[in-house]
Amino acid sequence: MKKSILLISLITSFFSFSQDNYSKEQKIILDNYYTNGALNYNYNYQMFEWQKCLDEGLAKDNSIARLWSEKAMPYFKARKYEMGMPFIDKAVELNPKEYLPYRAFLKCIFSKNYKDAIKDFEESIKLNGNSYEMDHTYNFYIGLSYLQLNEYSKAEKLFKEYIDELFEKRQGLENSTAYFYYGISLYEQKNWQEAIVTFDKAIKQYPNFSEAKYYKAICLARLGKQDEVKKVFQEAQEDFKKGCKLSEWNTVYEMYPYEISPYHLNL
Template sequence: MHDKDNYLNYRGFIKCIFAKTYREAIFDFEEAISRHGNSHVMDHSYRFYIALSLLQLNEFEKAEAIFKQEVDKMLQEHGEDWVHHLDLFYYGISQYEQGKYDMAIKTFDRALVQYQQFSDAKYYKAVSLVHLGKTEAASKLLEEAQQDRKNGYTINEDNVIYERYPYQLRYDSSGLYQ
């Protein structure tokens, strides 16, 4: 029998990243929050994983609201340097998915201040620029993203060697994203 208090959060993480059973992940994290508050597992808050699960369930507005709250909380408590680039990336993705391209670009820019070679953030920023008709800037940024990805700069979470994270791009030998 497992110790639910000690492993509930990690079980939620496994369901979110590996099993991709997002509703179950949300349930586990909501229970963990009710037991222990919004703590952290694998460098991110429980609410981060709830929002990430909501993104995967196409509940973009709900995801955006949670990411905004989490980012604002980190900003208020510790300043911009403490806001994790992955929180900003997924916050930008939630905006991108709703067609809020100007907002998404600003959020991706914040992530890129912290992780300048973040190929995935550059790619989604470039696509947002295309949607706004800024194709020249998008083309240049896409080239940078491809070079950064070729050099290994992508989502840099520990478990990324085992499982591709949501919205993480693939890169093949021809240099094209899949």
């Protein structure tokens, strides 16, 4: 029940947006064609109706960045990246401060254009500082991109800074995903023992974290600790079967870097 309430809250938050930068006339268009228009449809099976509402709004005023962004979003979730990108490009053109980091996120997590994602996030930092997009800092996603480009030491530095920031600037907040990817950056550099310590921190925050246990098991195997490997690997299998995987909302649409599948666990 708690998860359902949280999901509803997240969706409501996702669909709400600041209208401060829009004129009175533009706010009316947004209300008519987005809030009271497109949102009446489920784009998973009513894509035509969703897009038609937004197109009608854009016919009234094609300078409303939010409408262009909402045209893009369902295509990315349907993995039609080339269809969606021109629309988010238009939103960025109209309002780079708000939509450049969102495009960078889409390039990192969805279309997986990591070099372009890094460029967009670096430009976003110039505009907004190292702000947040979808629960993490811009530098966090740059770190993910570096992981996928095999630039592990660069990723390690950014994830370490991110963890330090969570503690120092956000009152000791800990994040299992942050520890996991910091551990991955160490794992890829063959720092097996240090990686295990970091994966254990992720597991402390999220006791059923199957990915953290899977990669911890590999590190244990590399260190020759065969007695421990079997136990940790079996725990990873059991947790995975329970659906206890990488805890990021957009994993319902896309595989995140180093996310595991039944293939990894011999299931």
